[in-house]
Amino acid sequence: MESGIDVRVIETSSLGDRSYLANDGEAALVVDPQRDVDRIIALAGRLGTRITHVVETHIHNDYVSGGLELCRLTGATYAMAAADHVAFQRTPLSDGDLLEVSPRMRVRAVATPGHTFHHLAYVLEGPDGTEGVFTGGSLLFGTTGRTDLLGREHAEALARRQHASAHRLADLLPEGAQVWPTHGFGGFCSAARAEGGTSTVGRERERNPALRLAADEFVAHTLAGLDTYPAYYAHMGVTNLAGPEPVDLRPPAVADPHHLRLRLAAGEWVVDLRNRKAYARAHLAGTVSLALDGPMATWLGWLIDWGAPLTLLGQSADEVARAQRDLVRIGIDRVAAAATGTPEQMAAEPGQVRSTDTADFADLAAALEGRVPDGLPEPGAVLDVRLGREWEGSHVAGAVHIPLPELSRRVDEVPEGAVWVHCGGGYRATAAASLLARVGRRVVVVDDDFATAADQGVPVTASA
Known part of the structure; x- marks a missing residue:
């Protein structure tokens, strides 16, 4: 790498989020990591770099953060807003604070309240000057982060602060600076779905309502667009403030047809991960269709009674493993049992197999x-x-x-x-x-x- 910094996107499309790894060839900074940090460590290994710093733009309400675990495993410095009072050691940052990642890379914290009260954006600076800004849930692609996650009573005040924060970033940064948001790619943390896969400050000036509308218009526009959001969000902030436990992705116990029938008879959640057309053709009576080819974790987390026993049914062990990974991202850590194969193979008796x-x-x-x-x-x-x-x-x-x-x-x-x-x-x-x-x-x-x-x-x- 001759100059500049390589920024890699770590996509979590099932939740509509992105994490980032910024690398100068020797040291790496990770921004807003998801909980399954093995894929981040693997990426750093492929790039031949060492993760030295992890930063959070805010206390997340839509997923369990992997930041604490990533720092435990790598020895990296963990930094976040000083105003967020957490139950673990971290490096507190306030507006204007500079974090030296390496002699060639640093980030500057910018207070950008709106999505949360204490939200920070991070301006990435390299040998050639400003590279871009990690905006978290502040300035997104063509939209902004929603402002009601901390309570509808705060939504209007936070929308006004969101407008001011967007303008602050736009005034602070050059037009060519890259914008790297965490939210906005299909989840429920943005006020609207993001447009496109990349953007710059200049492009956002042209199309983002936060930068095109006056404050009162923007507030009205934002509040009018807010719809309901997943019930499991109520658990995410609490978990992130306390410090999430390490992830356990070991395979769950295998449920044979007899045990599946008992679980179904008890009214437990038995979720069929196959695509919906396969489900319609044949499924076990009493199972719930939440296919892995859609936002399974979001809808399951929204629908299930928190902590209720959960059994997963997939065509293969790989499908079950993928579902487990999606679920730990929202704090569903314990899958009671799993089974693989066809509905006919899982049935204890022929009458259990139904169609829709x-x-x-x-x-x-x-x-x-x-x-x-x-x-x-x-x-x-x-x-x-x-x-x-x-x-x-x-x-x-x-x-x-x-x-x-x-x-x-x-x-x-x-x-x-x-x-x-x-x-x-x-x-x-x-x-x-x-x-x-x-x-x-x-x-x-x-x-x-x-x-x-x-x-x-x-x-x-x-x-x-």
């Missing part, structure tokens, strides 16, 4: 007109399990709206008869159908893209 009816929006349009497709039941209700902002944008006329996270406790509100359930693309609808089937309801999954519903003849309306 599926349809598309053209089928639903026909059914609503009284032309029910062969083999499908007449709809007693159309159930929309999308979140509130999605419903308000547009929905099937006459549909019942119960967001997926609320379905288990509101199942009595679902009208009698067969339930045709949909979401935006099919993932959540399949999960919802599995929850309804557990309580004996007849279901049809509309496994289709909601954006095409009107074109296929479904009557669609917008909320008033």
Whole structure:
């Protein structure tokens, strides 16, 4: 490496987050590490560098941090906001503090409250001057971090501070400085989904609402866009302040068909990780569909009673291992049991294997007109399990709206008869159908893209 600093992205797409490793060829800085730190250590090994410093932009509310464990394993210095009172030793940083990573690389802390009260951004400086800024949940790609995670009562005040923080960064840094956010790639910590894979301060000046709108307009825009967020977030900040325990990714106990039947009979959470189409074709009665090819950990963490026994079903041991890794990132550390194979191989008796009816929006349009497709039941209700902002944008006329996270406790509100359930693309609808089937309801999954519903003849309306 002749000059400059190499910044590597460590993607956690299942949670919509990024961590970073900045390396000058000898020393490395890690920013906002996820809990499964083995992949970060492996990256440093491949690059031939030594991790000497780990920094947090804020106390995370959407995942369990790996910072403490990474420092235990590498001996790195662990730094974060001095104003965040944690139960472990760390290097406290305040606005303007400089952290010397190596003779050729340093970061400067910049107070950027908004996503949290004590949020810090880190300006990365190398031999050629400013390289960019690690913005955490402050300035994201085309948006900013949401401001309500510490309570709706703080959302407006924090939105105003978020606006001021974005302007501070834009005024402080050159237009060509890279922007490296932690949030905004599909999770619930950003006010909106990020746009694109890279950005600079100059580009954000052109497109980011925080830099284009006046403060009052930005606050109104931000607050209007906030929707609900996963229930498990309530546990993340507490865990990160206390200091997370080391990760244990050893395989769980193997559940044979007899034990699976007992767990299902007891009403425990037995989660099928296969894709939703495979689930619809055949699954064990009583299992919940949360496929590994979607945001499984987010929805499971949102739906499950925290601490409840959990069993995972996958096609292979690799699928179960991938699911475990996703789950420890949100603090679900103990999987009671697991099984692999086909539903037929997992069943203690043939009657346990079931299928789920599926349809598309053209089928639903026909059914609503009284032309029910062969083999499908007449709809007693159309159930929309999308979140509130999605419903308000547009929905099937006459549909019942119960967001997926609320379905288990509101199942009595679902009208009698067969339930045709949909979401935006099919993932959540399949999960919802599995929850309804557990309580004996007849279901049809509309496994289709909601954006095409009107074109296929479904009557669609917008909320008033």
